[in-house]
Amino acid sequence: MKRRLLLVGLVSLIAVPLFASCDPSGDKLLKIALDIEDEGRYDELFDIFTEETGIEISATYGQDIGKLIGTKDEPDIIKTSTVVVTSMKPSLLDLTSLIAADSQMNTDDYIDSLMDALTIDGKVYALPTSLNTSLLYYNKALFDQSASQLRDALGLSISDSVYPQADWTYADYQTAGVVLSNYDGTSYTSFGAEAQLNWWGEWLVYVQQMGGTFYQPDSNNRISAINSPEAIAATEFFRNKSMGPLGTKFAPDAIESASSYSFLGGNVAMIFGGHMGDWFSYDALGLDWDIQVLPKPVGRPSARGGEISADAFGISVRSNQVSEAFSFLKMWTGPEGATKMYEFGKVGALKNMQELIEQLPSNQQKAINIDALFTAIDEAVTLPNEKDFSKVMREIVMAELYKLMYTGRGSETDVAVVLNRIKVQVDQYYASLYGS
Amino acid sequence: MRLSFKKNFHRNYKFFAMFGGIAILGFGLFYLYPIIRTFVLSLTDKTIFDTDPNYVGWANYLYALRSDPLFAKSIQQSLVFALISGALVLVTSLILAMLLNSKVKFIGVFRTIYFLPFIIPSFAVGAVYKNLFNPSTGFINNLLNALGLIDVSNPPLWYISPDSALMTMIVISSFGFGVKMLVFLAALQGIPNELYEVAEIEGASKIQRFFKITLPLISPMLFFNVILITIDGLRAFSLAFVMGNGQGWPSNSTLLFPIYMFMTAFNMPFRLGYAAAMAYIFFLIILVLTGIHFLMSKFYVQKDITIS
Numbered sequence: 146m147k148r149r150l151l152l153v154g155l156v157s158l159i160a161v162p163l164f165a166s167c168d169p170s171g172d173k174l175l176k177i178a179l180d181i182e183d184e185g186r187y188d189e190l191f192d193i194f195t196e197e198t199g200i201e202i203s204a205t206y207g208q209d210i211g212k213l214i215g216t217k218d219e220p221d222i223i224k225t226s227t228v229v230v231t232s233m234k235p236s237l238l239d240l241t242s243l244i245a246a247d248s249q250m251n252t253d254d255y256i257d258s259l260m261d262a263l264t265i266d267g268k269v270y271a272l273p274t275s276l277n278t279s280l281l282y283y284n285k286a287l288f289d290q291s292a293s294q295l296r297d298a299l300g301l302s303i304s305d306s307v308y309p310q311a312d313w314t315y316a317d318y319q320t321a322g323v324v325l326s327n328y329d330g331t332s333y334t335s336f337g338a339e340a341q342l343n344w345w346g347e348w349l350v351y352v353q354q355m356g357g358t359f360y361q362p363d364s365n366n367r368i369s370a371i372n373s374p375e376a377i378a379a380t381e382f383f384r385n386k387s388m389g390p391l392g393t394k395f396a397p398d399a400i401e402s403a404s405s406y407s408f409l410g411g412n413v414a415m416i417f418g419g420h421m422g423d424w425f426s427y428d429a430l431g432l433d434w435d436i437q438v439l440p441k442p443v444g445r446p447s448a449r450g451g452e453i454s455a456d457a458f459g460i461s462v463r464s465n466q467v468s469e470a471f472s473f474l475k476m477w478t479g480p481e482g483a484t485k486m487y488e489f490g491k492v493g494a495l496k497n498m499q500e501l502i503e504q505l506p507s508n509q510q511k512a513i514n515i516d517a518l519f520t521a522i523d524e525a526v527t528l529p530n531e532k533d534f535s536k537v538m539r540e541i542v543m544a545e546l547y548k549l550m551y552t553g554r555g556s557e558t559d560v561a562v563v564l565n566r567i568k569v570q571v572d573q574y575y576a577s578l579y580g581s
Numbered sequence: 582m583r584l585s586f587k588k589n590f591h592r593n594y595k596f597f598a599m600f601g602g603i604a605i606l607g608f609g610l611f612y613l614y615p616i617i618r619t620f621v622l623s624l625t626d627k628t629i630f631d632t633d634p635n636y637v638g639w640a641n642y643l644y645a646l647r648s649d650p651l652f653a654k655s656i657q658q659s660l661v662f663a664l665i666s667g668a669l670v671l672v673t674s675l676i677l678a679m680l681l682n683s684k685v686k687f688i689g690v691f692r693t694i695y696f697l698p699f700i701i702p703s704f705a706v707g708a709v710y711k712n713l714f715n716p717s718t719g720f721i722n723n724l725l726n727a728l729g730l731i732d733v734s735n736p737p738l739w740y741i742s743p744d745s746a747l748m749t750m751i752v753i754s755s756f757g758f759g760v761k762m763l764v765f766l767a768a769l770q771g772i773p774n775e776l777y778e779v780a781e782i783e784g785a786s787k788i789q790r791f792f793k794i795t796l797p798l799i800s801p802m803l804f805f806n807v808i809l810i811t812i813d814g815l816r817a818f819s820l821a822f823v824m825g826n827g828q829g830w831p832s833n834s835t836l837l838f839p840i841y842m843f844m845t846a847f848n849m850p851f852r853l854g855y856a857a858a859m860a861y862i863f864f865l866i867i868l869v870l871t872g873i874h875f876l877m878s879k880f881y882v883q884k885d886i887t888i889s
Contacts, residue, residue: 211629211851232850236630332717343826399831400741403711404718462632532850539848540651544832548743553735555744555832570650577648 173200175466175473176220177458181207182425183489190485194476200469214461221464222473225271227262227454231532237270237459243471244269250475259455259494262527271459272478275491277421278525279350279451280518281318281440283309285433287325287335287414294324309415309437311517315382318417318440322386322395325414336406337395338415340387342550345538346418346452351379353450355442359529366531367579369571371542372564380560384549399551408432418452424490424511435513438521453525455494492518533578541570623857628850641858652859654833655841656866658747662754662821662837663814669755670810675803677758678765679795692766699759707823710753714739740824743834750824750835754817761806768802769795797883804882808874815867818843838863 179187184206191202205220213219214236225233244250252260252269259273288295288307295307298320309321322337341347349359357375360366370376387398397406397413408416409423409430417439427434441448458477460470476482483493484501488509492498499519502510528534545567548557557563590597623641627634645652681692698706713720716738725731739749772795780790796803818839821829828844829836842863846856 211847215629215853229849232628233630235628235632343828343830400716400738403715403741535849539828540833540844544829547830547832551738551741553738553742555742577644 173466173469174203175200175222175469176203176205177222177473178205178208178210178213178220178224180224186489187485190476190482193481194473198469198472200473202473217463219461219463221461221466221470222477223271223459223461224456225459226456227259227273227527228535230263230270230457230459231265231530233459234265234270236462238462238464238467239268239270240272240459240471240474241268243467247471247475254495254497255478256453256455256494256496256522258453258525258527259457262454262530263457265530271457272474273455273457273494274478274482275421275486276453276455276494276522278453278518278521279346279418279439280421280436280521281309281313281438282408282416282419282427282434282436284408284411284414285435287411288321291324295321298324308435309440311438311520312446313437313440314443314446315440316443318415319386319393319395322415323392326395328391333397333401333406335412335414336397336401337413338386338417339406339408339413340383340396340398340402340550341418342399342402342547343543345543346420348380348383348543348546349538350418350439350450350452351383352376353526354439354445354448355379355450356445356448359534360531366529366534367572367575369568371571372561372568377561377564380546380549380564383546384560387550388552399547400553421490421492428490436517436521437514438517438524447524449524449526451521451525453522453527456491457494533574537571537574541574542567545570619857619860622854623861625854626852627854629846629853630851631853634854637854641855642862644855645859645862651833651836651841655829655836655838656863658834658836659815659817659838662747662751662817663811666751666754666757666817667807667810667814669751670758670761670814671803671806673755674758674761674806675765678762678769681762681766682769696759696763699757703819704823707753707820711740711824714749714753716741740835741831743832746824746831746834750820753824754814754820757813757820761810764802764806764809765799768799772798800882801884804874804878808871811870811874812867815863815870 183204187204191204195201203220210219210224214223219236223233223237225237230237244252252272255273256276259276260269263269263271263273285308292307295301296303296305299307299317301307309318318338325335325337327334352359352371352375355375355378357373357379358370361368361370385393386396387394387401397404406413408414408419409426409432411430411432439451458474460467460474464470478494480493480495480497480501483495483498484505486493487502487505490511493501495501499515502515545563548555549560549563550556624636624638625634626637626641677695681688681695685691714722716722716736719739721739722731722736726733726736731737738745740746776794776798777790780794785793816839817837821835821837821840822843825831825835825840827840828848829840838859842856842859845859846853
């Protein structure tokens, strides 16, 4: 008797978890994996979808999508982005035929550059949701504190705004930055701008705005153009911002960056580039902030070069509920999803997003310069569609550029020498992968 | 009555199967299968998102050995890290174990206090040390400056400079003596006091007593610790991850092999097959080093210790 009880107990231990994972109702269930900070944010949207279609949405949060795919436990709806879609392509279903067969679906509704980034060899693998583009972020309180000095330095009248303007050049940016950098005789207590030393999002924008490119245009993204005069000029500006003498320096160098100088910390007045994913943090910390389009190089007022990317969602190649998943994807990436995401500081990738925002009650609209955002989107370009791009940037480019950004052992000062060395390393990397 | 193993096995084979089976099942599922699976992966071009990877033979191994400068750099840095930090840990843990083996009041309290830091996760330890070693605001440079040991206009840059970041990490890791100290302490406590008393009567100095009694008698544990420290050093991950922002920062100078393998597998372009090949090469390196340790142990490990 005891043995039988033991046996039943052991079998139950195995069986209960197995049956618990089954859906007893028999209703259709779509799975989606979202970021940890999204927990609970979109439940209302999921309920609406369930009401309309009878399909339940089961969301998990904070799980690594790579691991889920690796263990063949991925959800039906997979999160990707314009940056990683090339790498994730084998896991994503080609949506082209589904889009073509759906009369309500029009990919022209999305921002063209983002759709281009999500289309590989003519096939669409995902639809964009919230976007990120390079902007100039500024702390209004720090600008107000130095208003009179800024007016003097920028030659503004008393009625002019001291905040960054859409027609700012690098010279204006630097002039304001220097005014906003406070030096007490031994060290800086605040800076005019942050310096992005671990991420290419600032440096590459300078290169592109100056007219340079990372890859040689005719090289199929295999040969670097990083030692061009434009790239050298851009890198000089990037370096001088942190390493220039008193009176021109307005950003922390690598040593100062290790201390607590940051826009989030409230002791840095501007970020060139930045990330829209941080809006929520700025608000949560009670910063008085706003945005402006990026300053441009002197003499190049219409220079493009800010970065644009977007989160995107596709359908797993292993999903057995493709049409249901596509129905959800349409809502998730459409106006309903975009409006809901805007509540949490995310801006949808739809062309009419500005209209959607303006239709919201005024208390739901963010009190920021929204025109600047949409101008910046028009001026921005997507990253090169090359799967090793971020690896090359991280392990070669930023690793070498770092040596220009501090004084002391192991540091370097000659921009051209460093850029030439980077070019050699990048070209060797691609040659080792694909042959010369 | 005492039964032979064979008879005992025949009588109680069910228990052998039951208890042994659990261990064998666990070994098979959690060790053997991953080992085999990793080897199979290493012969493919699989990325995390690939559902149908291609067989590439030894291409991943050849690429790592011939064409990947960061692979060579990460191996070299891991070996330097393991060698120097290992030596430091070995010496500090032995010295502290000897101090904690002395007969002073409240020795239990001291032992607890010295071991307590090692229950703090390495990630937290790394973050604290980053603050301590901050060149402009950190405690270390402020202390050295107050003692007049550094030029304030040109202070040591510690983890900020690619030239000194690895050495800074080695200095920090040399405080990671926790478990090794306990192993030495246990070995020291097993040495009968009479041996020291006799040696003292015979006129042996403290240094002679250390080299003639202590060291030979703890040599099996010394060997154990050397193996442990070598493998720990080569597999060091969390401290390097925190110090190097997860990417060997600055300028790949803290890029230890486990970090590079992690980056290869889990950062774009997610080359899982290549990372698996790197893991196998590294496994072979650890195997060779462990083999060398075993060979060298013949010269310093006292195997026939009989204390009556």
